[in-house]
Amino acid sequence: MNISQSLFYGLVFTSVFCALLLAVAVIPLQYVWLRPEFVCLVLLYWTLYTPQHIGVGLAWLAGLLEDLAVGGVWGAHALALAVVALVAQIAYQRLCSYSIWQQCFWIFMLVGVHQLFANWLESLHGVGGPIGLVMLPTVISALCWPLLVMVLHQLRRHYHLQ
Amino acid sequence: MRFTLLALVAIALALIYSRTHWFAELQKKALDIVAPFYWLTDIPREIGEWGEKRLVSKEQLLQENQSLHTELLVQQHRVQQMAAVVAENTRLRQLLNSADKLENRVLVAELIGVAPNPMLHRVIINRGQDDGVYVGQPVVDASGLVGQVVEIGSTTSWVMLITDTSHALPVQINRNGSRLIAEGRGNLYQLALRHVPNNFDIQVGDLLVSSGLGKRFPSGYPVAVVESVKPNKSSPWAEVLAKPLAELNRNRHVLLVFEEAARVAPTGGLTPPTGEDTPAVASPVANPTTAKPSANSTATAASKMPTPKSEPGKTVVSPAKSAQAAKPATNAAPVKPSATTPSPKVAPPIPAPSPPQ
CATH class of the missing domain: 2.40.10.340 (Rod shape-determining protein MreC, domain 1)
Structure with a gap:
């Protein structure tokens, strides 16, 4: 593994780690349903822009770690992120050619799929939420997408990573 | 192919997690793995709290101290009454032959x-x-x-x-x-x-x-x-x-x-305190150094539950400290009434498993 490759994986792991921190950070009760799906967004970014390195396997692992961290049903986020990563890997050429606002719409759809799958497995354990509220983070996540793309693009440019 | 496999594993995990208790041991380890995330996200708040503590003015501290003193006085007054009430309760329970009440x-x-x-x-x-x-x-x-x-x-x-x-x-x-x-x-x-x-x-x-x-x-x-x-x-x-x-x-x-707790009701050959005894040991919390325990209350002190780990940062409080002193014995095991110094009698917490409610 050469230096730029290790830098790349370092950046990926750091971003996923930060997303996990944001996913468990305490937020006020009234905003609790508005938390964006940070881990999902970060993994979508890496699968869309570097599909040759990041794929279903890593997304699944990150999802499992998120399940452990949030104390929910094991496998719920793992399945959801694997599904989303698969779709992103198949459609990355089309999605990356879109403008950022068109991408936002697609991110809305993909995070929605993530929420549906995660919520499906969580409701097996009785901790699935009402569908209207479960879909709220989807909107917020889509609105966060341009910011995330900007930050991660900058970081990649800064470290000269392709 | 890889995706199908991973998806099936995830669904299997979710089913095992929600339908069985096979992961009980793993969950313990998982919590140790993810605890740092919570520690880390708690840091900003801790810094904020630390800063708040450092930046508080002297007047504020004095004022707070004053109000806490007042509150303490009121609580001590209540505790004094408590001791007598608890002793009375113990006697009444004995009269009724009812089950021992547990201290926590x-x-x-x-x-x-x-x-x-x-x-x-x-x-x-x-x-x-x-x-x-x-x-x-x-x-x-x-x-x-x-x-x-x-x-x-x-x-x-x-x-x-x-x-x-x-x-x-x-x-x-x-x-x-x-x-x-x-x-x-x-x-x-x-x-x-x-x-x-x-x-x-x-x-x-x-x-x-x-x-x-x-x-x-x-x-x-x-x-x-x-x-x-x-x-x-x-x-x-x-x-x-x-x-x-x-x-x-x-x-x-x-x-x-x-829950393991010391027992309130007297055991062994000890006699319950009479009405005259209780006021004498009514305020050990208010002034623990001056409360010279009698043979009976020494047994109480000796059988007091020790903490599993007595580190300075880990405060262990016994809310009914004073109440216990008013009782003749707090342990099911017979305690020597002649004991003059409180010897720590170690009884580890019993994690008595009980059926889920």
């Missing part, structure tokens, strides 16, 4: 995180197996019952709040002693009472205390206050809602209650 030892814990899933009413606290915490341990705060420990790691544990949808606990109305079940509704400010007949004697404002049935929560802790009673003519049951007393959304420090 508590351990202060700090909340370091909240489960991110809004449907999961769980908090993570900074005490774990190393501190003697066990699964099923009751958790209370200054104003009421908070919940119970559901998963433990070595230094942290998950506490399920009483408002979680999968939680229910046996309570009784303090006014008339009627027993009911209070269950969580996934709302931090609401508990629902199940199977309350339409003509049941329950009023808005009734205090609900834990009944101790089910053997998980100790009896007598305040749980909730009845908020609304709606008789339902089309069904045999009224719709009764209650508001939890514990500050489930605001508390920062909680108390872990150890």
